[in-house]
Amino acid sequence: MSKTHVTTTINGTRTEFLCEANETLLTVLRDRLHLTGAKEGCGSGDCGACSVTLNGRLVASCLVLGVEAEGAEITTVEGMAEGGELHPLQQKFLDLAALQCGVCTPGILVAAKALLEKNPDPSEQEVRYWLAGNLCRCTGYDKIIKAVLAAAADLRGAA
Amino acid sequence: MSAPLPEFTLLHPHDVDAALAAAKAHPEARFVAGGTDLLVNMRHGIGAPDTLISLSRIKALRRISATDDGLFIGAGVTLAELARHPVLRHYEAIRDAACVVAGPSHRNAATLGGNLCLDTRCLYYNQSDWWRHSNGYCLKYRGEICHVAPRGKRCRAAFCGDMAPALMVHGARIELATADGTRHLPLEAFYLEDGAAHLVLAPDEIVTGVYLPPNDADSARSAYTKIRIRQAIDFPLAGVALACDPVAEGLRFRLAFTGTNARPVLVDLPEALDSGANDATRDDYFNGLEKLVQRSVSPQRTTTTQPHYRRLAVAAMARRLAVGLAAGSAAGSAAG
Ligand SMILES: Cc1cc2nc3c(=O)[nH]c(=O)nc-3n(C[C@H](O)[C@H](O)[C@H](O)COP(=O)(O)OP(=O)(O)OC[C@H]3O[C@@H](n4cnc5c(N)ncnc54)[C@H](O)[C@@H]3O)c2cc1C
Ligand code: FES
Ligand code: FES
Numbered sequence: 001m002s003k004t005h006v007t008t009t010i011n012g013t014r015t016e017f018l019c020e021a022n023e024t025l026l027t028v029l030r031d032r033l034h035l036t037g038a039k040e041g042c043g044s045g046d047c048g049a050c051s052v053t054l055n056g057r058l059v060a061s062c063l064v065l066g067v068e069a070e071g072a073e074i075t076t077v078e079g080m081a082e083g084g085e086l087h088p089l090q091q092k093f094l095d096l097a098a099l100q101c102g103v104c105t106p107g108i109l110v111a112a113k114a115l116l117e118k119n120p121d122p123s124e125q126e127v128r129y130w131l132a133g134n135l136c137r138c139t140g141y142d143k144i145i146k147a148v149l150a151a152a153a154d155l156r157g158a159a
Numbered sequence: 160m161s162a163p164l165p166e167f168t169l170l171h172p173h174d175v176d177a178a179l180a181a182a183k184a185h186p187e188a189r190f191v192a193g194g195t196d197l198l199v200n201m202r203h204g205i206g207a208p209d210t211l212i213s214l215s216r217i218k219a220l221r222r223i224s225a226t227d228d229g230l231f232i233g234a235g236v237t238l239a240e241l242a243r244h245p246v247l248r249h250y251e252a253i254r255d256a257a258c259v260v261a262g263p264s265h266r267n268a269a270t271l272g273g274n275l276c277l278d279t280r281c282l283y284y285n286q287s288d289w290w291r292h293s294n295g296y297c298l299k300y301r302g303e304i305c306h307v308a309p310r311g312k313r314c315r316a317a318f319c320g321d322m323a324p325a326l327m328v329h330g331a332r333i334e335l336a337t338a339d340g341t342r343h344l345p346l347e348a349f350y351l352e353d354g355a356a357h358l359v360l361a362p363d364e365i366v367t368g369v370y371l372p373p374n375d376a377d378s379a380r381s382a383y384t385k386i387r388i389r390q391a392i393d394f395p396l397a398g399v400a401l402a403c404d405p406v407a408e409g410l411r412f413r414l415a416f417t418g419t420n421a422r423p424v425l426v427d428l429p430e431a432l433d434s435g436a437n438d439a440t441r442d443d444y445f446n447g448l449e450k451l452v453q454r455s456v457s458p459q460r461t462t463t464t465q466p467h468y469r470r471l472a473v474a475a476m477a478r479r480l481a482v483g484l485a486a487g488s489a490a491g492s493a494a495g
Pocket of ligand 2: 039040041042043044045046047048049050051060061062063
């Protein structure tokens with residue numbers, strides 16, 4: 001099959017790639033662009049480990065065709081730290097031990113960042129609602145929610 | 160790792176006419192909108208269309224507009240947009256339903272058209288290819304029998320979309336187009352009671368959107384609720400939409416259900432609730448409503464949750480919504 005040429009911006013950098021029609025954005029990111037932060041937990045939209053943003057909207061990249069990224073702005077977990085400094089969400093996840101195996105973490109960080117950009121002061125319930133699509137088999141969620149709320153407070157303080 | 164998607168050619172028409180011409184030229188093609196249902200099924204080896212016609216670049220399908228007699232919502236509008244759109248404030252059931260489809264990331268991609276055309280679901284169908292192969296497949300796809308009702312001739316997979324019942328209680332009409340013309344149907348006429356062929360949609364026909372009659376009277380109210388296995392993100396085991404309209408005799412209720420049959424089921428309650436009714440009469444009325452709901456739905460063994468439970472639950476949810484809306488509407492008229 002003939003490949004399609006796709007031009008996107010990924011984490012602020014203009015990026016071009018060739019992909020087959022049946023490749024998902026997740027496969028493109030991981031196997032073609034070697035951005036292995038987003039994980040494949042299920043491949044069927046159930047787990048959220050593959051979360052990225054596409055034109056500012058959180059999506060499950062395992063359910064987006066790579067070709068649909070033409071002209072789009074994409075952000076992944078690799079774009080969160082700036083100049084070697086961790087994003088406050090990443091720092092709080094470390095400080096508050098909000099991860100164990102870490103497979104869900106990149107997706108949760110991206111989803112939480114998308115939430116805080118829309119709503120800098122979410123209630124605990126809003127955090128839980130917003131992260132509904134992100135499964136974690138290890139932590140029991142409590143520390144994840146606490147870390148997101150702490151990072152939100154940090155970011156509000158910094159603003 | 161899950162199975163890769165089968166190979167296909169992907170087309171990106173920029174307008175509806177081009178999409179319809181492509182569908183006519185490629186009889187085996189499927190439309191893909193948000194992909195959150197179709198791609199999951201394709202990964203499970205359900206269907207291997209040679210061509211996918213993506214609707215993502217058709218701006219005309221993403222329109223929400225006021226019309227002379229109500230509202231038009233394009234098939235390409237995402238559920239996230241619907242959930243927060245101010246024009247839906249008078250259509251509470253539709254907004255409620257949009258807020259409880261899947262999770263936030265799905266709603267950003269999921270479209271209204273894809274939700275209305277959602278494939279039916281079943282314990283024996285929404286499984287990987289090797290699972291279904293080991294089980295001899297089933298009537299819905301590649302197999303001979305329905306494992307839910309082995310002696311029957313019909314597939315019993317259930318329609319589980321959340322949006323259809325909410326739109327139905329608001330009197331929605333669906334607009335369908337082919338290269339040869341356009342037709343409009345009441346939304347309930349879009350569905351059939353056959354899990355393997357539950358839509359009247361032709362292969363080269365597209366859903367362009369839905370029309371809603373005006374609903375600006377402050378007192379006309381509606382709501383949608385559902386039960387699901389994972390409370391945070393899941394298809395409905397059963398869902399109920401209810402709208403109540405003040406009429407001369409009192410309050411009239413219209414109900415619609417999902418997750419209980421191969422199609423969403425619409426029920427117009429024959430009698431209105433008398434606004435002057437005392438507590439005992441009201442109770443009788445709601446008992447009658449609950450019984451009617453139980454008789455109107457036919458949940459099957461399509462989920463891990465027993466049909467009898469889903470029948471009782473859907474009736475109890477309907478009653479709860481009706482009692483709540485009746486109380487709200489009484490409070491509203493007293494305050495007014
Ligand atoms: C984890 C998970 C949970 C989910 N939970 C729910 C839930 O709770 N409730 C629910 O209702 N759904 C749920 N879904 C299913 C799905 O996300 C939604 O139903 C969604 O609205 C489907 O829309 P789409 O645009 O992604 O459809 P697609 O997958 O693009 O298409 C679905 C079908 O519709 C056809 N189609 C799409 N648009 C058109 C059109 N304009 N004209 C003609 N045919 C068209 C396609 O050919 C395909 O057959 C869930 C999905 C996942 C992965
Ligand atoms: S890998 Fe995409 S949701 Fe699980
Ligand atoms: S830390 Fe292991 S899945 Fe979340």
